[in-house]
Amino acid sequence: MKIFPRVLWWLAGGFFLAGVFSGGFRFVFSRAASLCLSCMGLQ
């Protein structure tokens, strides 16, 4: 069990970098850069 948190750190870094280099941040941007009617309770 001692190894488990270390694996999580590697996974965190790996996922984050994979997300950045695969353009995952663009997915975030595409959702976050437009007004959301659902958030406001209007849709």
Place this chain on the structure above:
Amino acid sequence: MKKRNFIQFLIAIWANSYLGFLIEGGIYTGRLKNLCFPGLNCYSCPLALTAPPLRILQHVMAPLRTLPVVALKGALYLTGSLLLYGLLLGRFVCGWICPFGFLQEMLYRLPLPKVGLPRALRFLKWALLVGLVLALPVAFKGETGYGEVWFCRIFCPAGTLEAGLPNLILEPQLRSLIGGLFYWKVVLLVVILLGAILYLRIFCKLFCPLGLIYGFFNRLGLFRLRWQEKNCLFCGLCEKICPMELKIPQELNSVECIRCLNCLNSCPTRSIELKRSFRLESRLDRLPFSVTEKRHAFRREDF
């Protein structure tokens, strides 16, 4: 104002510091919107600079059945961001960063009667996380073919407060869309804000799925709280001052602890410490109290 509240205030101001909407109208669409802000802060707020992870998590779940590759890219980035925030900060996010947590703490300072609520109600946030954030966005497709962001749509009070109300004031053409759902969200917002005046951090304790996600890292993350029995006076001051009403030391690293560090700072003998650790919390860290419970009660009466 305490140092922690001042930091919360500064972060809330920074996260909501876009004033361009006064000139150009609409919301911020610059590069910072690529970033996940760790706390609960709606991105449709005219002032918001960043994207909130809870909303993005629902956006990742929603197209999972129809566009799995697109969702996967977002999922990698989001999972990495959440894991890094969780491991580096855990629920320090709730105690020190989240603007909605700060708002609730300020409301609780209003001099009105305070109430208690049954602890069993805290399981509601598990239902909200599993049901509205993870399951429903995948399970049901909307008119567009994607799933809906159910938590934000029917529950999130931050969305109503930071996005719904300000945008309806700024953009009158949106008012034609007001319907039953909006009224439901306004009622819910009012109930939660009134609840926060009477019961400290009611949303964090009962409803917040994001806090629950970070809570899982309290036993795994970089920073843990540790109790040293040999220094403890068993005065119970730490329990009295805990905003989350936790049993200390048993629950020092439970999912409920928001890492406000009130217990650590109030302890007259510094028997609670903040330690850095890269290993899983051991049984020794978790269960020192069970053997001394009787002595604890006895010494507290004596004190």
